[in-house]
Amino acid sequence: MHMADALVSPAVAGTMYAVSAAAAGYSIYKVRRESDSSKIPVMGVMGAFVFAAQMINFTIPGTGSSGHLCGGMLLSALLGPYAGFLSMIGVLLIQCLMFADGGLLALGCNVWNMAFYGCFIGSMLIWKNIMRKGASRKKITAASITGCIVTLQLGAFSVTLETLASGITSLSFISFVSVMQPIHLAIGLVEGIITACVLCFVYEARPDILWGVGGDTVSARGRLTFKKTLVVLSVSALVIAGVVSLFASSHPDGLEWSIERLTGSTEIEAEGGVYDTAEKLQDTTAVLPDYSFKNSDSPAGTSVSGVAGGVAVIAVCVAACYVFRFFRHSGQSGLKGEKK
Amino acid sequence: MCEIQNLRTEFKANPGQNENDRFFEIDVKGLSFSYRNDGGHSGRTLYGIDFHAHKGECVGIIGANGVGKSTFLKILVGLLDGFDGKINIGGLELNKKNLSDIRRMTGYVFQDSENQLFMSTVYEDVAFAPQNYGYSPQQTEERVNMALSQMGIEDLRDRHTFMLSGGQKKLAAIASIISMTPEIILMDEPTIALDPRNRKNLIRVINSFSQLRIIASHDLDMIQDTCTRVVLMNNGRFVREGSADEILNNRQLLEENGLELPLGSRLRQSRNEGNNGE
Amino acid sequence: MKSKRRFKSASGQMRQIELLAEKDSWLNRIHPLCKFLVTMLYIVLVVSVHRYDLNGLLGMCVYPIVLFMLGEISVTEGLYRLRIVLPLVCFIGIFNPFFDREVIFYIEGFSFTGRIAVTSGVISMFTLMLKGILTVLAAYLLVATTTIDKICSALRMLHVPKILVTVVLLIYRYASLLSSEVRKMSQAYSLRAPGHKGVNPKVWGSFAGLLLIRSIDRAQIVYESMLLRGFQGEFNDMKNQKINKKDYLFFGGWCAILVAIRILM
Numbered sequence: 001m002h003m004a005d006a007l008v009s010p011a012v013a014g015t016m017y018a019v020s021a022a023a024a025g026y027s028i029y030k031v032r033r034e035s036d037s038s039k040i041p042v043m044g045v046m047g048a049f050v051f052a053a054q055m056i057n058f059t060i061p062g063t064g065s066s067g068h069l070c071g072g073m074l075l076s077a078l079l080g081p082y083a084g085f086l087s088m089i090g091v092l093l094i095q096c097l098m099f100a101d102g103g104l105l106a107l108g109c110n111v112w113n114m115a116f117y118g119c120f121i122g123s124m125l126i127w128k129n130i131m132r133k134g135a136s137r138k139k140i141t142a143a144s145i146t147g148c149i150v151t152l153q154l155g156a157f158s159v160t161l162e163t164l165a166s167g168i169t170s171l172s173f174i175s176f177v178s179v180m181q182p183i184h185l186a187i188g189l190v191e192g193i194i195t196a197c198v199l200c201f202v203y204e205a206r207p208d209i210l211w212g213v214g215g216d217t218v219s220a221r222g223r224l225t226f227k228k229t230l231v232v233l234s235v236s237a238l239v240i241a242g243v244v245s246l247f248a249s250s251h252p253d254g255l256e257w258s259i260e261r262l263t264g265s266t267e268i269e270a271e272g273g274v275y276d277t278a279e280k281l282q283d284t285t286a287v288l289p290d291y292s293f294k295n296s297d298s299p300a301g302t303s304v305s306g307v308a309g310g311v312a313v314i315a316v317c318v319a320a321c322y323v324f325r326f327f328r329h330s331g332q333s334g335l336k337g338e339k340k
Numbered sequence: 341m342c343e344i345q346n347l348r349t350e351f352k353a354n355p356g357q358n359e360n361d362r363f364f365e366i367d368v369k370g371l372s373f374s375y376r377n378d379g380g381h382s383g384r385t386l387y388g389i390d391f392h393a394h395k396g397e398c399v400g401i402i403g404a405n406g407v408g409k410s411t412f413l414k415i416l417v418g419l420l421d422g423f424d425g426k427i428n429i430g431g432l433e434l435n436k437k438n439l440s441d442i443r444r445m446t447g448y449v450f451q452d453s454e455n456q457l458f459m460s461t462v463y464e465d466v467a468f469a470p471q472n473y474g475y476s477p478q479q480t481e482e483r484v485n486m487a488l489s490q491m492g493i494e495d496l497r498d499r500h501t502f503m504l505s506g507g508q509k510k511l512a513a514i515a516s517i518i519s520m521t522p523e524i525i526l527m528d529e530p531t532i533a534l535d536p537r538n539r540k541n542l543i544r545v546i547n548s549f550s551q552l553r554i555i556a557s558h559d560l561d562m563i564q565d566t567c568t569r570v571v572l573m574n575n576g577r578f579v580r581e582g583s584a585d586e587i588l589n590n591r592q593l594l595e596e597n598g599l600e601l602p603l604g605s606r607l608r609q610s611r612n613e614g615n616n617g618e
Numbered sequence: 619m620k621s622k623r624r625f626k627s628a629s630g631q632m633r634q635i636e637l638l639a640e641k642d643s644w645l646n647r648i649h650p651l652c653k654f655l656v657t658m659l660y661i662v663l664v665v666s667v668h669r670y671d672l673n674g675l676l677g678m679c680v681y682p683i684v685l686f687m688l689g690e691i692s693v694t695e696g697l698y699r700l701r702i703v704l705p706l707v708c709f710i711g712i713f714n715p716f717f718d719r720e721v722i723f724y725i726e727g728f729s730f731t732g733r734i735a736v737t738s739g740v741i742s743m744f745t746l747m748l749k750g751i752l753t754v755l756a757a758y759l760l761v762a763t764t765t766i767d768k769i770c771s772a773l774r775m776l777h778v779p780k781i782l783v784t785v786v787l788l789i790y791r792y793a794s795l796l797s798s799e800v801r802k803m804s805q806a807y808s809l810r811a812p813g814h815k816g817v818n819p820k821v822w823g824s825f826a827g828l829l830l831i832r833s834i835d836r837a838q839i840v841y842e843s844m845l846l847r848g849f850q851g852e853f854n855d856m857k858n859q860k861i862n863k864k865d866y867l868f869f870g871g872w873c874a875i876l877v878a879i880r881i882l883m
Contacts, residue, residue: 002706004750006664006703024779040788041458043788046833046837090788094793098635105753194826201830313883314683317680325687473848500765503636520848
């Protein structure tokens with residue numbers, strides 16, 4: 001479920017960074033207001049726990065792909081949504097640095113897809129409501145499995161939207177979604193079962209650790225009733241649907257699309273998926289020069305000559321580096337020689 | 341109990357000064373403690389403990405696993421509250437108001453150094469306390485250098501904490517305490533999981549300190565090499581208090597309390613027996 | 619046991635990266651903030667290249683080539699990193715030639731085959747893969763030459779909230795510890811359950827749950843050890859390296875070069 005940098009466009013990445021940063025800012029405000037400094041080491045160590053647990057991949061039979069333990073649900077069941085969200089951000093940042101998944105630019109997307117849904121939707125809407133009248137094994141299992149499935153479905157759906165809005169793939173919305181959602185349904189189920197096992201164990205061994213059980217938390221008055229939950233769920237469904245139709249009907253490339261919007265050069269195309277007919281594609285290629293800072297009339301011509309140019313640049317660059325290295329090394333060995 | 345009482349009065353009487361004069365660095369009277377509703381611990385953990393320690397001495401607290409050694413040390417630095425009795429450290433009574441002052445003059449070396457070294461490099465970890473106590477960057481630097489050189493680990497300065505060996509971790513953990521220049525050093529099982537060489541090095545380091553040291557351990561050989569006075573604990577009580585020689589050579593007493601003679605004493609005793617036999 | 623090997627490789631990988639980052643070379647000495655910003659700029663520029671603009675991407679290759687060669691960093695190590703990202707990127711990219719079959723030009727230059735039809739899908743597949751490679755290499759270059767605490771100090775200079783940076787540092791500190799703990803646990807498990815593939819679902823709860831409770835207890839002790847050293851809820855800022863002329867040169871130079879390449883090519 002990790003997004004790679006290559007799969008997002010700057011516009012999408014920037015938007016997701018902004019949205020995630022807003023959520024993070026609010027969480028920091030909340031954690032600070034609780035001013036419980038003992039939470040900081042717990043956040044760190046629990047983040048490390050999720051990091052360790054996320055290394056286990058659950059291979060999904062038949063597809064050859066695998067999913068991670070998405071920790072957001074687990075962390076927020078133990079730390080509450082705000083602290084849980086912040087430690088999930090930490091986990092994702094460490095992952096992208098340590099394993100160089102190259103998720104630096106896509107971090108905003110990853111935080112949103114994996115941490116936000118898991119921590120906020122999962123714990124605020126699902127976990128807290130089920131645990132309102134105290135916990136039991138059954139309730140914990142139900143909450144974990146529904147929580148994981150729902151949050152992973154939302155996450156996978158966001159991955160689809162972000163990838164499509166970035167305009168790097170020609171897959172149609174329908175085919176992409178029909179691949180992503182079932183896979184993540186399976187992952188969510190497996191993950192939900194594991195999370196349920198772990199939380200049930202915690203419930204029996206140290207029930208005091210669990211967050212939000214019996215509505216005894218600070219924000220008891222902010223608790224959502226079933227009615228409110230329904231309202232929130234339907235509103236978010238509407239918003240998501242709105243965003244989907246917006247992206248699905250717009251130009252494939254988010255940045256290009258926004259440039260066009262700014263300059264008003266093209267009309268927004270009607271529905272019909274990201275990728276459509278050949279004619280539309282020609283429209284796309286026709287606006288290429290505006291986008292890629294290139295003043296050429298035929299993309300074909302520039303591509304050929306340009307590729308040759310690019311290769312030449314690389315060759316010159318490699319040669320220059322070699323020369324530089326040669327002189328530096330000979331300079332160093334020369335110095336050493338003089339010292340002797 | 342009567343015997344213990346006598347021993348204690350002897351010890352108090354020995355240096356012959358009055359208590360009011362901030363004479364005792366640590367003065368504990370009638371300390372009792374129990375963990376609240378914690379599954380593993382049922383009932384009381386510490387019963388009516390009286391304990392005194394002077395400036396500059398090194399006291400060993402010995403006993404088998406789970407007799408309350410760590411609990412006792414943790415209470416002294418206010419990590420566990422809700423105890424009964426009076427605790428006076430460096431002339432200050434242990435309560436909420438004085439807690440930060442008491443912690444400032446008390447260094448606590450945890451059993452597992454991993455928990456103590458939470459910053460990413462040795463330098464940052466050793467600098468953690470001076471920075472928190474508001475020293476300027478230059479003063480912090482000086483203190484870190486002092487602590488590292490005292491422990492002989494200047495070369496580890498910029499190393500990552502998770503890359504250290506067990507012995508290095510222990511030394512770094514102690515350095516992170518020394519950098520706050522405590523007057524009292526409490527150590528919980530300092531030699532655990534150290535190899536003989538690191539253990540020997542640690543003993544040398546402990547002996548080089550001039551502060552009041554209280555070491556909780558069941559490594560009686562190390563206690564014998566470092567402490568002048570020993571307190572034997574069992575079931576949350578102080579069973580016997582006396583000089584290191586006296587207690588660490590008393591085979592019956594040690595075995596009754598789940599310990600055995602330290603190797604040094606055993607060797608000496610078997611040698612004596614051999615001599616007697618001849 | 620698959621998971622066991624993963625843990626081993628995870629902590630081993632962290633150690634390896636850390637060792638690399640601690641090396642004392644000119645690239646390691648460049649101020650982390652400058653490296654971080656250049657890396658981000660580079661990734662943004664690479665990603666912003668249009669999906670049919672293979673030519674523009676080739677120009678962007680200059681940055682990793684120069685740094686790998688002059689920084690004398692092992693390219694194979696960097697390419698090894700691609701094994702996680704590239705399959706995903708390829709999986710998404712591989713569909714492009716199938717769906718996007720519009721021939722946009724013919725390559726005429728080849729005398730032996732006549733002309734080759736190049737569809738936009740093929741080009742977009744190649745650009746996507748190249749983007750995947752370049753972004754990962756750039757991130758690798760940053761991580762392999764900068765320790766995590768330096769990156770964190772750069773993040774602090776960018777006013778990333780302290781609490782977040784602290785949590786990141788703590789996670790980093792305890793991630794390797796817990797991973798090795800998990801490794802030991804799974805070793806102990808596999809020794810007593812020969813022939814099992816991974817940990818049996820029946821004990822998943824207690825297996826991970828025990829580790830979890832142990833982690834929470836550890837967090838408590840870590841907090842205590844912080845308190846005993848005067849912790850009052852805020853971490854102090856790490857000492858900052860000074861930005862000197864070389865760093866400005868590195869930053870300014872690369873920004874100029876990268877932007878120039880991006881516009882001109």
